[in-house]
Amino acid sequence: MINQDDLEAFGYYNIPPTTDNSDATFLEDYCKFVEGMVLTYGRDRLAENTLGLVGEAGEVAEKVKKFFRDGTLDEAAIQLELGDVTFYLAALHNVLGLDFSETIQRNKDKLIKRKMNNTLRGSGDNR
Numbered sequence: 001m002i003n004q005d006d007l008e009a010f011g012y013y014n015i016p017p018t019t020d021n022s023d024a025t026f027l028e029d030y031c032k033f034v035e036g037m038v039l040t041y042g043r044d045r046l047a048e049n050t051l052g053l054v055g056e057a058g059e060v061a062e063k064v065k066k067f068f069r070d071g072t073l074d075e076a077a078i079q080l081e082l083g084d085v086t087f088y089l090a091a092l093h094n095v096l097g098l099d100f101s102e103t104i105q106r107n108k109d110k111l112i113k114r115k116m117n118n119t120l121r122g123s124g125d126n127r
């Protein structure tokens, strides 16, 4: 995991510090809330949560499409759909036994590494 010392060694100071415990607690509470709302179990749940995530991401894309087609951007509607995306992200973390906060931290670490290596652009998971 990249820490503040690494960032300072690279002279990169504009990245916020690692997620603090209050953020982790907020996400844990949200994941528990989501768990109480899930309606499916087992394999059906894995499929429903995955398809739900893709479907809700599609609803975000649909709203953005309308911006390009009609010239109107409904940020409030997009925010609601992003909430639905977040719900399914949390549900998937729950069903897979993954820690949502850890996922976010790992993603931050990956992107910081790419930024420091000047590989934000390009392709491949391991750049």
Ligand SMILES: [Mg+2]
Pocket: 056, 059, 080, 081, 084
């Ligand atoms: Mg929706």
